[in-house]
Amino acid sequence: xxxxxxxxxxxxxxxxxxxxxxxxxxxxxxxxxxxxxxxxxxxxxxxxxxxxxxxxxxxxxxxxxxxxxxxxxxxxxxxxxxxxxxxxxxxxxxxxxxxxxxxxxxxxxxxxxxxxxxxxxxxxxxxxxxxxxxxxxxxxxxxxxxxxxxxxxxxxxxxxxxxxxxxxxxxxxxxxxxxxxxxxxxxxxxxxxxxxxxxxxxxxxxxxxxxxxxxxxxxxxxxxxxxxxxxxxxxxxxxxxxxxxxxxxxxxxxxxxxxxxxxxxxxxxxxxxxxxxxxxxxxxxxxxxxxxxxxxxxxxxxxxxxxxxxxxxxxxxxxxxxxxxxxxxxxxxxxxxxxxxxxxxxxxxxxxxxxxxxxxxxxxxxxxxxxxxxxxxxxxxxxxxxxxxxxxxxxxxxxxxxxx
Numbered sequence: 001x002x003x004x005x006x007x008x009x010x011x012x013x014x015x016x017x018x019x020x021x022x023x024x025x026x027x028x029x030x031x032x033x034x035x036x037x038x039x040x041x042x043x044x045x046x047x048x049x050x051x052x053x054x055x056x057x058x059x060x061x062x063x064x065x066x067x068x069x070x071x072x073x074x075x076x077x078x079x080x081x082x083x084x085x086x087x088x089x090x091x092x093x094x095x096x097x098x099x100x101x102x103x104x105x106x107x108x109x110x111x112x113x114x115x116x117x118x119x120x121x122x123x124x125x126x127x128x129x130x131x132x133x134x135x136x137x138x139x140x141x142x143x144x145x146x147x148x149x150x151x152x153x154x155x156x157x158x159x160x161x162x163x164x165x166x167x168x169x170x171x172x173x174x175x176x177x178x179x180x181x182x183x184x185x186x187x188x189x190x191x192x193x194x195x196x197x198x199x200x201x202x203x204x205x206x207x208x209x210x211x212x213x214x215x216x217x218x219x220x221x222x223x224x225x226x227x228x229x230x231x232x233x234x235x236x237x238x239x240x241x242x243x244x245x246x247x248x249x250x251x252x253x254x255x256x257x258x259x260x261x262x263x264x265x266x267x268x269x270x271x272x273x274x275x276x277x278x279x280x281x282x283x284x285x286x287x288x289x290x291x292x293x294x295x296x297x298x299x300x301x302x303x304x305x306x307x308x309x310x311x312x313x314x315x316x317x318x319x320x321x322x323x324x325x326x327x328x329x330x331x332x333x334x335x336x337x338x339x340x341x342x343x344x345x346x347x348x349x350x351x352x353x354x355x356x357x358x359x360x361x362x363x364x365x366x367x368x369x370x371x372x373x374x375x376x377x378x379x380x381x382x383x384x385x386x387x388x389x390x391x392x393x394x395x396x397x398x399x400x401x402x403x404x
Contacts, residue, residue, distance in 0.1 A: 081354055237289060317331075
């Protein structure tokens, strides 16, 4: 009996150990099957971390980039930029984090115009607060009273004439109060030139505000253009509208200084610029205008706007002579800015230099980066030119404006 019980116990123990071995083997087979299934699913999707629908997970969108051939059709633009694309279909908040916090092929586009926007905010504040007193002080040391009537042929002239006629009464009043004639003349002249400088300063604001709108709309486009197809379409149209607004701002600022000695032409050309700009903005904001099918139409829209606003240059050359100081002093800064814009447009249109070395300029120095930098430089050049024009007007007025 003891042996029988011992044999029975051995049989039971052997059976128990056999069951344990079978259980372990089944567990290992299950793990291997699960790993194989996961690998197969990943291979089938073609992307690690992708869902069944092909949409990347949130973590994948933050830690990896796509190549051009992996992009959806609505994100494909420049075939010569091969890598470092952001994942589509992320949230607006995630787009901000990725846009500013990660290195990708839109980083320079975002930061160049984001920094440029704040640069022009500072330039505008400088123009409003600091520029006028400095130019007025310079004019007080350079200008004689005989220059005053010629220095203000526009609407400012009425106010200046009233001040000039009231000077005898001002001198008498201040003499009784113990002020010298020199102080009286200096205070009155300071008021005169502040009025002139204020008119010039206000004429510069449309271009500065347009530059800020253009740079901000460009920044928003490059941050959010991968969120969805709809965001790409809407922000692209807003970006085009910002470009049209900047062209109009340049024209308004130039017309003020170019026609300052023929003020009767400032308003007509201002209306022409406003109408042309409004028409282009209306056209580019229409649904579907951002499509690649309309790229030729968009190009001719901007060319047409530039042609209309450039008629003012032809008129100014006819009034004063193309080689006159009056014309060239205000034409050169605008011409320099236009040349930079044309170069930027050609570089962008022909995808230079990435066309010659596909994949070599994915992160930096591709045509879109160059376009952004040249737009910034062009706007800065024209503003600086108009600062010199403002100093020229405050100092010399229309003494050199001899009409033909």
